[in-house]
Amino acid sequence: MKIVIGSDHAGVEMKREISIFLRKLGYEVIDCGTHTTDSVDYPDIAEQVTCEVLKQNIPGILICGTGIGISIAANKVDGIRAALCTNEFTARLARQHNDANILALGSRVTAVSYALEIVDVFIKTDFEAGRHHNRVEKIKQIEKKYYERS
Numbered sequence: 001m002k003i004v005i006g007s008d009h010a011g012v013e014m015k016r017e018i019s020i021f022l023r024k025l026g027y028e029v030i031d032c033g034t035h036t037t038d039s040v041d042y043p044d045i046a047e048q049v050t051c052e053v054l055k056q057n058i059p060g061i062l063i064c065g066t067g068i069g070i071s072i073a074a075n076k077v078d079g080i081r082a083a084l085c086t087n088e089f090t091a092r093l094a095r096q097h098n099d100a101n102i103l104a105l106g107s108r109v110t111a112v113s114y115a116l117e118i119v120d121v122f123i124k125t126d127f128e129a130g131r132h133h134n135r136v137e138k139i140k141q142i143e144k145k146y147y148e149r150s
Contacts, residue, residue, distance in 0.1 A: 003123065004052040004060045006032035008042040008070065011063030011107040014115055018061060021116050022123075030058075046073035050080045053101055059123060060102040067106035074102050078147050081139070086110065088121040095125035097132045098139075 003022055007015040012034060019029045032048040034040045042064045053060040054077070064070040067084040074082035082102035083094035086109070094100035103122045105115050127136075 001026070002028045002030060002056060002058045004030040004032060004049050004056070004058060005062075006045040006049040006060075007034060007063035007107070008040050008045055008065070009034055009037045010065035011105070012037055014063050014105065014107040014110075014112050015061075017112045018063075018115060018119055021119065025123075027123075030056075042070040043073040046070050046082075047077070049102065050074050050077040050082075054079050061119065061122075062102055062104045063107050064104075065106060065108040067104040067109070071102075071104035074104065078143055079140075081136075085118050085122065087114075088117055091118045091122040092125050095122055096128045097135075099127040099132070099136045 005015055005019060019031060022029050030052055032045060034045060046062055049060045049062055062070040062074055062082065071082045071084040074080050080102060081098055081100045082104050083098060083100035084104040085091040085094055091103065
């Protein structure tokens, strides 16, 4: 299975540790950068990761200092449901209830060891569908309604 990951300069170290963790689990990791701590703009990284998520129909992980900016940028893309998760509970429900296809993390607010636990839950949890299917479909309808206006 493949997974795509990207971070801005604040998340480089966390991205490296998560990539190692995922490879140990047998994932092929597609790294969209950045690879140094030189300042970059997180919307550029978010766009690269979202393109891969949609093109290959694979999950993604995005990291910036708080996870807020990069998740906002990702959610501007039609078809993306990026969830900023701060613990295993939110990661589980993001997948089970919201069919999130991108996990967003904050490297300045979450310890790497804890981020690995959050990633583990996110990638191992499936969408429950059922009553949540209609809710996710409504999100898609809202998205399409406003994209068609632009």
